[in-house]
Structures are given as C-alpha cells and as structure tokens.
Amino acid sequence: MIPGKETQVGKSETPKEKYGSFALFDIEHFLRRILKNWYWFVYMFIIGYAISWVYSKYYAQNVYSSELSLSISNNTSSYFSPNQSINFIWGQGGNQDGVYLKKMLFSRSHNEFLVKELNLFVNYSTKGLIKSTYLDKDDSPVFIEVDKKHLQQVNYPITLVPKGNGAYEVVLPKEGQSTSLYSYETEGFQNITPYNRPGNKIVKVNEWYNSPNLRFKLIQNPVTPNIKQDNIIINLSPINQSVTDIVSTISVNFDKEISTIMVITKKGYNLNSTVNFLNKSVAELQKKRLEDKNIVNKNTTAYLQNNLNDIRKKLDSAAVVLNYLKTSEKLYNIKDRDEKSLEKIKDLEAKKADLVSKISSLNNIKNTLQSQNFDKMIATNAAGFEDGMFSASVSELKALYTKRSELASIYKPNSEPMKEVNRLINEARTGSFNSLKGYYTKYYDEINRIDREVSGANSDLTTYPEKERKYLDAERGYNMIEATYNSLLNRQNEAQLNVATNQSDISVIDPAKNLGQGPISPNVKTTKAGIIFGMLLLPILFILIGELLDNKIRNIKELLSATKIPLLGVIGNNSNENMLTVLEQPKSSVSEAFRGIRASVRFLMTNESEKGKVILITSSVGGEGKTYVSINLASVLGLSDKKTILLGMDLRKPKIFGDFKIDNKYGISNYLTGEVDIDQIVNKTKIPNLDVATSGPIPPNPSELLMSQRNIKFIEKLREIYDFIIIDSPPVGLVADSYELMKYSDANIYIVRHEYTEKYMLRMITEKYHNNEIEHLGLIYNDYATKQGYGYGYGYGYGYGYGYFDEDKNYKEPLLIRIRNRMQRMFNKK
Numbered sequence: 051m052i053p054g055k056e057t058q059v060g061k062s063e064t065p066k067e068k069y070g071s072f073a074l075f076d077i078e079h080f081l082r083r084i085l086k087n088w089y090w091f092v093y094m095f096i097i098g099y100a101i102s103w104v105y106s107k108y109y110a111q112n113v114y115s116s117e118l119s120l121s122i123s124n125n126t127s128s129y130f131s132p133n134q135s136i137n138f139i140w141g142q143g144g145n146q147d148g149v150y151l152k153k154m155l156f157s158r159s160h161n162e163f164l165v166k167e168l169n170l171f172v173n174y175s176t177k178g179l180i181k182s183t184y185l186d187k188d189d190s191p192v193f194i195e196v197d198k199k200h201l202q203q204v205n206y207p208i209t210l211v212p213k214g215n216g217a218y219e220v221v222l223p224k225e226g227q228s229t230s231l232y233s234y235e236t237e238g239f240q241n242i243t244p245y246n247r248p249g250n251k252i253v254k255v256n257e258w259y260n261s262p263n264l265r266f267k268l269i270q271n272p273v274t275p276n277i278k279q280d281n282i283i284i285n286l287s288p289i290n291q292s293v294t295d296i297v298s299t300i301s302v303n304f305d306k307e308i309s310t311i312m313v314i315t316k317k318g319y320n321l322n323s324t325v326n327f328l329n330k331s332v333a334e335l336q337k338k339r340l341e342d343k344n345i346v347n348k349n350t351t352a353y354l355q356n357n358l359n360d361i362r363k364k365l366d367s368a369a370v371v372l373n374y375l376k377t378s379e380k381l382y383n384i385k386d387r388d389e390k391s392l393e394k395i396k397d398l399e400a401k402k403a404d405l406v407s408k409i410s411s412l413n414n415i416k417n418t419l420q421s422q423n424f425d426k427m428i429a430t431n432a433a434g435f436e437d438g439m440f441s442a443s444v445s446e447l448k449a450l451y452t453k454r455s456e457l458a459s460i461y462k463p464n465s466e467p468m469k470e471v472n473r474l475i476n477e478a479r480t481g482s483f484n485s486l487k488g489y490y491t492k493y494y495d496e497i498n499r500i501d502r503e504v505s506g507a508n509s510d511l512t513t514y515p516e517k518e519r520k521y522l523d524a525e526r527g528y529n530m531i532e533a534t535y536n537s538l539l540n541r542q543n544e545a546q547l548n549v550a551t552n553q554s555d556i557s558v559i560d561p562a563k564n565l566g567q568g569p570i571s572p573n574v575k576t577t578k579a580g581i582i583f584g585m586l587l588l589p590i591l592f593i594l595i596g597e598l599l600d601n602k603i604r605n606i607k608e609l610l611s612a613t614k615i616p617l618l619g620v621i622g623n624n625s626n627e628n629m630l631t632v633l634e635q636p637k638s639s640v641s642e643a644f645r646g647i648r649a650s651v652r653f654l655m656t657n658e659s660e661k662g663k664v665i666l667i668t669s670s671v672g673g674e675g676k677t678y679v680s681i682n683l684a685s686v687l688g689l690s691d692k693k694t695i696l697l698g699m700d701l702r703k704p705k706i707f708g709d710f711k712i713d714n715k716y717g718i719s720n721y722l723t724g725e726v727d728i729d730q731i732v733n734k735t736k737i738p739n740l741d742v743a744t745s746g747p748i749p750p751n752p753s754e755l756l757m758s759q760r761n762i763k764f765i766e767k768l769r770e771i772y773d774f775i776i777i778d779s780p781p782v783g784l785v786a787d788s789y790e791l792m793k794y795s796d797a798n799i800y801i802v803r804h805e806y807t808e809k810y811m812l813r814m815i816t817e818k819y820h821n822n823e824i825e826h827l828g829l830i831y832n833d834y835a836t837k838q839g840y841g842y843g844y845g846y847g848y849g850y851g852y853g854y855f856d857e858d859k860n861y862k863e864p865l866l867i868r869i870r871n872r873m874q875r876m877f878n879k880k
Contacts, residue, residue: 071612072608072612072809074598075597075598076597076604076605076608078605079597079604079605080593080594080597083593083596083597084589084590084593087589087593090589091586091589094585094586094588094589095582095585095586097585098581098582098583098584098585098586099578099582101581101585102577102578102581102582103578105577105578105581106574106577106578107181108178108179108180108181109180109181110572110574110577111182111183111184111319111572112319112569112571112572113317113318113319113569113570113571113572114317114318114319114320114321114324114567114569114570115315115316115317115318115324115567115570116315116316116321116324116325116328116562116563116564116567117313117314117315117316117328117560117562118313118314118328118329118332118558118560118561118562119311119312119313119314119558119559119560120311120312120314120332120556120557120558120559121310121311121312121556121557121559122148122151122310122311122312122555122556123310123555123556123557148304148309148310148312149442150441150442150445151312151335151339151556152302152312154335154338155300155302155314155331155335156297156300156302158293158297160331160334160335160338161293161296161297161331162289162293163334164296164327164330164331164334165289165292165293165296166289167330167334168326168327168330169187169193169196170292170296170327171196171234171286171287171288171289171292172187172193172194172196172284172285172286172287173284173285173286173287174186174187174189174190174282174283174284175282175283175285176279176280176281176282176283177281177283178280182283184318184319184320184323185279185282185320186320186321186322186323186326187323187326188271188273188275188322188326189275189276189277189279189320189322190271190275190279190282191212191270191271191274191275191278191279191282192210192218192255192268192269192270192271192282193268193269193271194208194266194267194268194269194284195266195267195268195269196234196265196266196286197258197265197266197267198233198234198235199235200264200265201231201232201233201240201242201263202231202232202233202234202263202264202265202266202286203227203228203231203232203263203264203286204231204232204285204286204287204288204291205285205286205287206222206223206226206227206228206263206264206285206286207222207223207283207284207285208220208221208222208264208283208284208285208286209221209222209281209282209283209284210268210281210282210283210284211280211281212279212280212281213252215254216254216255216270217252217253217254218252218253218254218268218282219250219251219252220250220251220252220253220259221250222247222248222250222261222264224247225247227245227247227248227263228263229241229242229243229244229245231263232286232288234289237288237289237290242262242263245262245263248261248262248263248264253268254268255268255269255270256268256269256270296327299316299317299318299324300314300315300316301314301315301317302314302315303315311559314328314331314332316328316562317570321564321567322564324562325562325563325564328561328562329561329562332556332558332561335556336554336556336558337554339554339555339556340554343554343555345425346427346428346429347429347545348545349426349427349428349429350428350429350431350432350541350545351542351545351546353411353414353428353432354432354538354541354542354545355542357407357410357538358535358538358539358542361531361534361535361538362535364531365528365531365532365535368524368527368528368531368532369528371524371527371528394503395504395526396526396529398500398503398504399500399504399526399529399530399533400529400530400533401496401500402497402500402501402504402530403530403531403533403534403537404434404533404534404537405493405496405497405500406497406534407534407537407538408432408433408434408489408493409433409490409493409494411428411432411433411434412433412486412489412490412493414428414432415427415428415430415433415486416483416486419444419447419479419482419483422451424444424448427444429545431541431544432541432545433489434489434493435489437485439485440482440485440486443478443481443482443485444482446478447475447478447479447482450471450474450475450478451475453471454468454471454472454475457471601808601809601810602805602806602807602808602809603802603803603804603805603806603807603808603809603812604804604805606620606831606834609802609812609829609831610829612809612812612816613812613816613819613829614816614820615800615815615816615819615827615828615829616653616654616827616828616829617828617829617830617831618647618650618651618654618799618828618829618830619643619644619646619647619650619830619831620643620830620831620832620834621640621643621644621647621675621679621830621831621832621833621834622639622640622643622833622834622835623640623833623834623835624640624678624833628709629677629678629681629682629709630681630682630685630709630710631644631678631682632644632682632685632686632689633685633736633737636689640682641682641686644679644682644683644685644686645686647679647683647686647830648683648686648687648690650828651665651683651797651799651828654796654797654798654826654827654828655796655797655826656796656826661769661770662693662768662769662770662771662772662773662774662775663773663774663775663796663797664765664769664774664775664777664794664795664796664797665683665774665775665776665777665795665796665797665798665799666777666779666788666791666792666795666797666798666799667679667680667683667776667777667778667779667798667799667801668779668780668781668782668788668798668799668800668801669781669782669783669800669801669802669803669807670781670782670783670802670807670808670811670812670815671781671783671784671807671811672703672781672784673803673806674781674801674802674803674806674807674832675801675803675832675833676700676778676779676781676801677700677705677706677778678832679799679801679830679832680696680706680776680777680778681696681706681709681778683776683799684696684740684742684774684776685737685740687739687740687773687774687776688735688737688738688739688740689737689739689740691739692739692773692774693739693771693772693773693774694739694740694741694772694773694774694775694776695732695740695741695742695743695768695771695772695774695775695776696740696741696742696743696776696778697718697743697768697775697776697777697778698717698718698742698743698744698745698778699718699745699756699777699778699779699780699787699791700745700778700779700780700781701718701719701745701746701748701749701752701755701756701780702748702752702780702785703780704717704744704745704746704748705745705778706742706744706745706778707742707744707745710733710735710742712733712742712744714744714745714746714747715746715747716730716731716746717731717743717744717745717746717747718731718743718744718745718746718761718764719745719746719747719748719749719752719755720746720747721743721746721760721764722749722755722756722758722760722761722764723749723755724760728764728767731743731744731746741772752780752787753785753786753787756780756787756790756791757787757790762794765777765794766794777791777795779791782800782814782815783811783814789818789823789824792824795826796826797826797828798824798825798826798827798828799827799828799829799830800815800827800828800829800830801829801830801832802829802830802831802832803832803833804831804832804833804834804835805833806833815827
C-alpha cells in the first residue's frame with residue numbers, strides 16, 4: 051500500500067499509549083528463525099543419535115527384577131523375634147502376620163545375616179573397552195575368600211587378569227590406596243601407617259594374596275561359567291553399606307484378593323544374583339520363624355510343667371483330706387444327695403479353675419513385660435487368647451529396648467533421640483498393657499458371674515448336716531484342683547504337640563527363578579528418544595533466548611502496527627560496494643524501489659506552492675542507511691527531470707563527497723560560517739539535474755550552525771532554485787538537530803534498517819509524530835534482504851521482487867520461496 055494523506059488525518063484515532071509499544075515475542079519471526087537454522091537441527095539430531103547409540107551400547111546398565119510369592123498362615127506371628135523393626139506399621143486390616151513378616155524382610159539383622167552368609171559384601175564385575183558389566187558370583191571363574199581378621203580396603207577395585215593354569219594377576223589402581231581400612235570383625239574402620247602402593251602380583255587358586263591393605267584367597271568356581279571373562283573386577287564393601295544397598299532394592303506387595311499372599315521383588319544388575327538372594331532370604335526367614343515358634347512353645351511347655359507340679363501337690367493334699375473324711379467319718383455315701391446342684395457346682399468351679407489358670411498365665415506374661423525378660427515369654431494361648439496386635443506390640447517393645455541400648459552408648463539421657471525412643475517405648479508398653487487389661491477384665495467378669503451362680507447353687511445345700519457339708523466342701527475343692535490340673539495338662543500336651551509337629555508358617559508358592567527375563571530398566575528406547583529430543587531442544591532454546599533478548603526491528607507488519615506511521619517503501623539489500631545504486635544499476639529492483647518511494651513521498655507534502663520541496667531524511671543512529679537513501683532518492687528525482695540538490699547536513703560525519711568523488715574542502719559548514727559563497731559549495735554530478743552540497747570540514751559547533759538563521763535562509767534560497775532539496779540530516783537518536791530542521795521541511799523520511807534498528811529507538815519519533823510535534827513523516831524500511839530465505843521478497847508488496855529486472859536475472863530465489871510461489875501458482879489456476 052502507498053499511504054495517502056488520509057493516513058495522517060486519522061493518526062490520532064488509536065490511544066497514544068500504544069504507540070511505539072512492540073510485542074515482547076514475535077512468534078512469526080521465531081518460527082522463521084527456526085526454519086532458517088534448520089541445519090542446526092540436523093546437526094543436533096545426528097549428535098543426539100550418536101550419543102544415544104553410545105549410551106545404549108556402552109554405558110546403559112541393565113537392571114533386572116525377579117519375584118517370589120509366598121503364603122503366610124494366620125495368627126502365627128511371634129513376638130519373640132530379634133528382627134522386628136521399631137517402626138512397626140499398625141493396622142493393615144487384620145494382616146498383622148504379613149506386616150510383621152514384611153518388617154522382618156526389611157530389617158537390618160536379617161539382611162546383615164544374608165550379607166555375611168552369602169558374602170554379598172564382595173561385588174564382582176567385568177569391564178570391556180568402555181562398559182562395565184556386573185556379574186553374579188557364579189558367573190566368575192574364581193571367588194575370593196576374605197581374611198576377616200585382616201584389615202581390608204573397601205570400595206577399592208581389585209582387577210584379576212587370567213594368566214592360565216589357574217593363575218591370575220592381581221592389578222590394583224595406580225592411586226587411591228588408603229590408610230583407613232575396614233575390619234569385618236568389628237565392622238569399623240581403623241587407621242594404619244602410610245605404605246607404598248602394592249605392585250601387581252600373580253597368585254594362583256588357593257593361594258593367599260597379601261598386602262598392607264588387602265588379604266584374600268582365590269577359590270576356584272566348581273561350575274565353569276558359560277562366558278569367558280577377560281578380567282574380573284572385585285570390590286569389597288562395608289557390611290552396613292551392603293545392607294543399605296540391598297534393602298533399597300527390595301519391595302514387598304500383598305495380593306489384593308488374598309492378603310496373606312505376599313510378593314517379594316528384588317532388583318539388581320544381575321538376574322542370577324536377585325534370584326539367589328530371594329530364595330536364600332525366604333529360606334532363612336522360614337528357618338528363623340520356626341525357631342521363634344519353637345522357643346515360645348518350649349517356654350510355654352516349661353511354664354505349664356512348673357504349674358502342673360504345684361497343682362499336683364495340691365491335688366494330692368486334697369485327695370488325702372477327702373479320703374480321710376470318707377474313711378473316718380463314713381461320709382462316702384450321703385443319702386438324698388442333690389446330684390443336680392452338685393454337678394452344676396462342679397462344672398462352674400471347673401470353669402473358674404480354668405479362668406484362674408489363664409489369669410496366672412496373664413500374670414506371667416505381664417511380669418515378663420515389666421522385667422523386660424523377653425527370652426522367657428510364653429505363648430498367649432497359654433492365657434487362653436490369640437492376639438496378633440498384642441504380639442506385634444510386644445515385638446515392637448522388644449526392638450525399642452534394643453534400640454535404646456544402642457542409642458545410650460552414643461547420646462546423653464536427656465538428648466532428643468533418647469527422649470523420642472523413650473516416648474515410643476511408653477506408647478508400645480501402654481498398648482501391650484492395655485491389651486492385657488482387656489483380658490483381665492474379661493476373665494474377672496466371668497469369674498464373678500460364676501461365683502454368683504455357685505452361690506445360688508450353694509443355697510440348695512444348706513439343709514445338709516454340718517458333717518455332710520464339710521465332706522461336700524472337701525469334694526468340691528478336690529474337683530476344682532483336679533479341673534485346674536486337667537486344664538494345664540491339656541495345654542501342656544498342646545504345646546508339646548506344637549513343638550513336635552511345628553512347621554514354619556511361611557510356605558513358598560512360586561520361588562524366584564531365572565526365566566530369561568528381560569531388563570526392566572533403563573528403557574533404552576525412551577532414553578534414546580529423550581536424548582535426541584533434548585538435543586533438538588537446544589537450538590530451539592538458544593533461538594528462543596536470542597529472540598527474547600533481541601530488540602531489533604525484524605518485522606514490517608509489527609513496525610507499522612506499533613508506530614502507525616505511513617510506510618513509503620521497502621529497500622532491498624544493496625550488494626554493491628558503492629551507494630550509487632540508481633546510477634550504477636538503473637534497472638535493478640532496488641532502483642525501482644526508489645522510484646516507488648519517489649512517488650510515495652509526494653503524498654506526504656501538503657504545501658502546494660510552486661517553491662521547491664524540502665525532503666529531510668534522518669534515522670535513529672548511524673549505519674541505518676539514511677545517506678544511502680538520500681543519495682539514491684536524490685538521483686531518482688534528478689533523473690526524472692526535476693532540478694534537485696542533495697545537502698550533506700550531517701556535519702559531524704560527512705559522507706556524500708566520497709561516492710560522488712567531490713572535494714570536501716569547502717562545504718555547507720564553510721558557507722554557514724561565512725567563509726564562502728553558495729556557488730562555491732554547489733557541485734555538479736553525472737546527472738544533469740542533480741547537484742550536491744557536501745558537509746565540508748567538521749566544525750566545532752555543528753548544532754549552532756544548523757540552527758542558525760543563515761542556514762534557514764540558505765534553505766529558503768535553495769527553494770527558489772531547485773524543485774527538490776534533499777537533506778541528509780544527523781540521526782535523531784544521537785542529536786536533536788534534525789528535529790529543528792523538520793520545521794522547515796515539506797516531507798520527513800525516517801529510515802528503519804532491517805535487523806539493525808533497535809525497537810526502543812522508535813519510541814521518541816513515534817510519540818512526537820502522534821503528538822503533532824512532527825508532520826509529514828514517513829518510514830522507509832531499508833536493507834530488507836531475501837537472504838532470510840523465508841521472507842516476502844524485498845518489496846513486501848511494495849515492489850516487484852527480485853528476478854524481475856535485468857540486473858536481477860541471475861538471482862536465484864531461496865528454496866522455500868520457490869515452493870511458496872509454485873503452490874500459489876497451482877492454487878491460482880482457473
């Protein structure tokens with residue numbers, strides 16, 4: 051579009067605060083920059099693919115997983131276990147056995163036993179050219195037996211290189227030997243005196259290797275591994291580190307339908323290692339659980355035997371009294387006995403005797419808790435109840451006492467850790483006693499009820515004579531003791547039977563097996579895609595940051611929207627070394643663009659007088675092309691038979707004389723100081739109708755000269771002589787001279803250079819224009835080059851495009867432009 055006068059008339063319709071405000075982010079230009087830098091994405095894709103390939107082949111460590119499922123019998127959890135965690139999880143919907151067993155699987159003592167039993171503190175691996183691979187113990191041709199009485203350096207790679215005939219070269223790192231060595235007996239570190247690095251040494255199977263920081267023996271693997279290893283790398287770890295590493299790889303889940311079925315999962319770098327660990331772990335757990343149950347049952351048997359011995363004495367004594375009454379008093383055949391009442395009393399007193407026995411067992415359990423002598427704990431069924439919650443609370447209490455003993459050696463009694471463990475002990479002890487209290491209440495309530503029924507039955511016996519009642523009381527006492535004895539005897543038989551037939555309450559459903567399971571991680575495909583995607587994001591990120599930090603004008607549409615200043619035309623990129631494009635290449639597209647600007651400038655002028663028209667050309671800063679535009683616009687006007695003069699009024703930085711090959715000895719600065727006349731500064735050019743007045747020597751006071759009355763009269767005098775006066779003025783972003791000169795011009799042209807002019811520089815000229823401080827203003831967009839490869843062509847709708855003119859016939863449009871043009875032609879076909 052070529053702006054007309056109506057554009058200026060309506061310039062105040064938009065709110066002023068929006069003028070000069072550019073968008074922070076130009077999505078259109080951002081996308082174009084991405085297309086322009088397409089090759090970076092190709093490079094990044096290649097690099098990302100190469101990195102992902104190297105990662106997957108040489109660095110990715112596969113993680114495997116094996117599972118074992120087992121079933122747990124109900125109500126068999128033993129509080130007599132050394133492996134219970136102090137962080138017991140209460141509740142779990144009645145599956146206390148499973149929760150307890152889960153805690154045992156995660157307990158330190160259980161896993162520490164496995165680490166020592168299976169020598170899991172010895173780690174085997176092998177290394178190729180780049181990648182290291184973890185091995186199971188059975189995958190190594192030899193094992194090492196560590197001398198636990200000797201101090202060992204841990205986390206220190208020991209390389210075994212096969213030399214044939216059962217010989218191996220022990221290669222230690224060139225550096226890293228430490229004086230802080232680990233003792234597998236005390237499970238602590240000790241310092242030794244400094245020593246020289248041990249040299250490489252060849253040892254044979256069953257031969258001890260000795261050095262200041264290591265002592266071990268090689269043991270031949272009885273099974274020949276399937277894969278021959280070029281080297282074996284062995285790392286020793288502290289016991290605590292090994293336990294922590296193992297616990298972190300174990301997970302336990304319960305079946306959603308059957309809560310007593312547990313699935314144990316072990317992850318690791320070697321599948322065989324995970325399988326062996328799970329099977330060994332559960333086997334050891336079964337063994338410990340059976341031992342725990344047998345210990346409790348044996349304690350119960352011993353406790354019941356002691357009670358039986360005491361009751362036996364009382365029973366014998368009661369029998370003697372009863373026999374004496376029978377023989378001496380002849381009361382063994384009492385007439386008219388109320389057998390029904392006596393039988394009822396006998397049954398009630400038998401029940402009472404059983405309850406008294408249970409209360410005695412409760413007292414034993416309670417006293418054991420109070421004395422903290424857990425090794426003497428008896429089974430709860432001796433007291434007539436099975437309570438998984440109580441067993442859990444006792445186990446928790448025992449573990450807490452153990453924990454407090456450990457902390458007492460480290461912390462003071464009033465320290466926070468000690469206070470916390472004491473608080474937990476009080477909570478667990480209160481929970482245990484509350485459980486017992488409930489059974490005490492239940493039993494005593496039952497005894498009181500029995501006593502009331504016995505009292506009612508006794509009322510029927512008050513009619514008997516005193517001697518007969520004495521015999522009946524003796525008989526009742528004997529029956530009660532006999533009932534207690536029989537109750538204890540039955541419980542003892544049950545406990546002995548449990549010891550004889552006891553089995554672990556853990557049964558394996560599916561043992562862990564090596565079924566050739568694939569690795570569960572890493573997801574190589576996802577990782578490779580992530581690496582490639584991440585590499586592709588890098589150029590986008592850099593372009594985005596550059597876009598956000600970039601404050602240059604790059605978009606004509608945004609320029610017009612923000613400034614609301616008429617656009618006179620768009621100048622393409624000048625590929626010539628000099629600035630005389632119109633003269634040197636009159637048939638080029640750039641020259642044609644200047645001809646279009648020549649026509650557009652006339653719409654800015656409202657002065658209809660016959661005098662010459664003054665056109666002032668300025669810009670924000672130097673380098674935006676105002677001199678270039680001044681020269682070529684003046685050339686176009688001169689070539690159109692208009693008498694034109696070009697004034698170089700940028701007195702601080704003279705330029706024009708060089709392109710026209712004019713001597714700059716005398717110029718406008720000399721005329722304004724009165725040194726020369728006007729005829730001495732006007733120079734002829736190749737174009738008959740074009741004259742040039744150069745700037746002349748740089749004066750000390752350029753602003754004063756340009757603002758002087760002599761300069762104003764100079765311009766008015768030139769109006770009488772020339773049809774057009776083109777003023778190449780100083781940049782307004784640096785000095786204010788051009789603003790003053792604009793008062794005497796008929797048209798003002800502001801040069802904006804593509805990808806050079808800063809956005810903020812346009813705010814001042816935009817505000818002045820819309821505040822009516824400057825009139826007859828138009829923009830020229832300069833240096834809009836098709837090197838962008840994605841743009842509109844130089845003209846943006848204002849010119850003809852490259853390739854139309856003779857000088858541009860060898861110009862080759864970018865690929866995207868050619869594709870766009872071809873698609874336009876296809877869709878425009880009728």
